[in-house]
Amino acid sequence: MTARTRTRPAPPARPAPPTAEDRERLLAGTHHDPHAVLGAHPVPGGVAVRALRPYATAVTVVTDDGETALHEDGEGFFSALLPRPELPAHRLRVAYGDTVSETEDPYRFLPALGEFDLHLVHEGRHERLWTALGAEPMVHQGVEGTRFTVWAPHARGVRVCGEFCHWDGTAWPMRSLGHSGVWELFVPGLGEGTLYKFDITRPDGSHTLRADPMARRAEVPPATASIVTAPHHEWNDAEWMSRRGERPVHEAPFSVYEVHLASWRPGLTYRELAEQLPAYVRELGFTHVELMPVAEHPFGGSWGYQVTGFYAPTSRLGTPDDFKYLIDALHRAGIGVLMDWVPAHFPRDDWALAQFDGANLYEHADPQRASHPDWGTLEFDYGRNEVRNFLVANAVYWCEEFHIDGLRVDAVASMLYLDYSREDGQWVPNMYGGREDLAAVAFLQEMNATVYRRCPGVVTIAEESTAWDGVTRPTDIVGAGGFGGLGFGLKWNMGWMHDSLEYIQHEPVHRKYHHNEMTFSMVYAYSENYVLPISHDEVVHGKQALVSKMPGDWWQRRANHRAYLGFMWAHPGKQLLFMGQEFAQGAEWSADAGPEWWLMDEGYCAAGDHRGIRDLVRDLNLRYRETPALWERDTSPEGFAWIDANAGEDNVLSFVRYDAKGAPLVVVCNFSPVVRHDYRVAVPEGIGVLREVLNTDAEQYGGSGVSGGELVKPEADGLRMTLPPLATVWLRPA
Structure with missing residues (x-):
């Protein structure tokens, strides 16, 4: 038998190797266009295929009609010249010793981000920025994978890395998309759950590994990687969303329960x-909850006020879909959801936003302007288009993607003033010689205008502690300061809070000397649309819990607490009360321990003790909701009239609230521990017989049960009432 001789096919020719400059830049992570070198490209004689796979022992290009081994060119480069006019969609089979994997070649794909998106990003006008930047699972050119995009205009190069490449991004360089400053790479085969970061080459050639500023999910701290995610929650709150904007918020009942989610019931997930929070809030009658910041933050002790992941709800309590589930449950219980939003500053963590691409990017270029003097953090550069866009789109993101009903904007005063907490020589006046931060003003105006335009029914609320003119004025109406209004819907009334707490902490015998602290708020009550806040800030850091601020023995403290809440709910403005204060816990709030729920155990307290005060808060909210006089004309002087603002010697305040039809509610507060019999209250003519609808001294609330009777009939000189000690009484026409 004659043996046959088998002819081996000739190995494919090698294409021209990458230039030394291309090789050096790719290995150093400084190549702006890796797709021009890697992948498949027509060349004289066929198609050149190049791959960069450090540590690989072999790389093969695979098509539907065959496969070809690539030559090893050293330093992780592989190549082959295929003698064909064009190369169809191809995959790479990569061997690392005995481990072999096959994937689509990421460098055969066109950019997965359109020119219009890039234009809007560069102009700072992309109102849905999260759909353009970050990690987006998608099908691109018929292939499933994830598009990674990041804004890093100062970077010499950017690579994506993660668990999928053992955190070595050498093989995954991203391309620069023109002058936009955006870098992009579509990585086939990657999907939800992938951990990733960006390996950024700074202008000086050094590298920094950064979490994605646009990440929509992050690892549980102290881990810091970003996580690829996609939304799957199916909303069931269509009825709520369709009617939440039916009545303007300043003319609607608005009673807020402030919550720190991680400590409300420590250990619970979203x-x-x-399963618990909506039922509790609904039972107490609050219209809204306000969540202290939920955006991802590395240090739990900041309570969320030092944010690193502006687009990611904290993973400590679950996934983004889990957070949506909580909001959905609150909406289905008829409860609105407000969220603390923190655009005033960000922390200096070297894996987050600070000097993100090796230069001042999110922070101001001037070191004095960049450094926040109070918190050791950095201030945003509101004058930069892309930074302003990052924040405006973030406000929209929470409202559109998570159905948030309102944003309480933290530390607005620190944004508005160039000299905020700075001494002479530490700040530079604006172009007009003033101390206003013109860029911050323009940012806040744009944020408010954009949110109100895009998200009907949403309200924005300013925590602003100065006398800035026009915080809640529309942006197109110029005020006394020469600026258009900031455009917020509501503003925290810090003056009312400070004055009223100062008054209530005095012994009753001294209160007559501070009576004006309870009446002064009406001098400016209609200058803005106000919220009356007893927030977390007032019950921490040695300030004591609300009931512990009160003078006297335990009974008097609780009575003062009840009387104060009755006054607060009746005063023009909306209400906000921090958790734990609704049942008068005596200890300051602890972010680790949460509210002292055990105080309401039947075995611990009498029915009228802590549980009595909780029942009062429930009844305050119930009476409040059913009494339009308490909310319908909150921002109109016609909705309020003093009966007697000057009874300081008696520690008594009396006034009337009116609804839009003129129906009155009479409010009398006795901040003295003395029962005042046959006390004259000169109510306006025509009010008629009044019915007592709320008395904070009632026995079921833990009071002494003193009352002037259910019905009170005016006499020729006004009402003759019995005023309970340390109590507020509400009366309306019988």
């Missing part, structure tokens, strides 16, 4: 909170 989904577990959804």
Whole structure:
């Protein structure tokens, strides 16, 4: 038998190797266009295929009609010249010793981000920025994978890395998309759950590994990687969303329960909170909850006020879909959801936003302007288009993607003034010689205008502690300061809070000397649309819990507490009360321990003790909701009239609230521990017989049960009432 001789096919020719400059830049992570070198490209004689796979022992290009081994060119480069006019969609089979994997070649794909998106990003006008930047699972050119995009205009190069490449991004360089400053790479085969970061080459050639500023999910701290995610929650709150904007918020009942989610019931997840929080808030009658910041933050002790992941709800309590589940449950219980939003500053963590691409990017270029003097953090550069866009789109993101009903904007005063907490020589006046930060003003105006335009029914609320003119004025109406209004819907009334707490902490015998602290708020009550806040800030850091601020023995403290809440709910403005204060816990709030729920155990307290005060808060909210006089004309002087603002010697305040039809509610507060019999209250003519609808001294609330009777009939010189000690009484026409 004659043996046959088998002819081996000739190995494919090698294409021209990458230039030394291309090789050096790719290995150093400084190449702006890796797709021009890697992948498949027509060349004289066929198609050149190049791959960069450090540590690989072999790389093969695979098509539907065959496969070809690539030559090893050293330093992780592989190549082959295929003698064909064009190369169809191809995959790479990569061997690392005995481990072999096959994937689509990421460098055969066109950019997965359109020119219009890039134009809007560069102009700072992309109102849905999260759909353009970050990690987006998608099908691109018929292939499933994830598009990674990041804004890093100072970077010499950017690579994506993660668990999928053992955190070595050498093989995954991104391309620069023109002058936009955006870098992009579509990585086939990657999907939800992938951990990733960006390996950025700074202008000086050094590298920094950064979490994605646009990440929509992050690892549980102290881990810091970003996580690829996509939304799957199916909303069931269509009825709520369709009617939440039916009545302007300043003319609607608005009673807020402020919550720190991580400590309300320590250890509960978003989904577990959804089983308990809506029922509790609904039982107490609050119209809204306000969540202290939920955006991702590395240090739990900041309570969320030092944010690193502006687009990611904290993973400590679950996934983004889990957070949506909680909001959905609150909406289905008829409860609105407000969220603390923190655009005033960000922390200096070297894996987050600070000097993100090796230069001042999100922070101001001037070191004095960049450094926040109070918190050791950095201030945003509101004058930069892309930074302003990052924040405006973030406000829209929470409202559109998570159905948030309102944003309480933290530390607005620190944004508005160039000299905020700075001494002479530490700040530079604006172009007009003033101390206003013109860029911050323009940012806040744009944010408010954009949110109100895009998200009907949403309200924005300013925590602003100065006398800035026009915080809640529309942006197109110029005020006394020469600026258009900032455009907020509501503003925290810090003056009312400070004055009223100062008054109530005095012994009753001294209160007559501070009587004006309870009446002065009406001098400016209609200058803005106000919220009356007893927030977390007032019950921490040695300030004591609300009931512990009060003078006297335990009974008097609780009575003062009840009388104060009755006054607060009746005063023009909306209400906000921090958790734990609704049942008068005596200890300051602890972010680790949460509210002292055990105080309401039947075995611990009498029915009228802590549980009595909780019942009062429930009844305050119930009476409040059913009494339009308490909310319908909150921002109109016609909705309020003093009966007697000058009874300081008696520690008594009396006034009337009116609804839009003129129906009155009479309010009398006795901040003295003395029962005042046959006390004259000169109510306006025509009010008629009044019915007592709320008395904070009632026995079921833990009071002494003193009352002037259910019905009170005016006499020729006004009402003759018995005023309970340390109590507020509400009366309306019988």
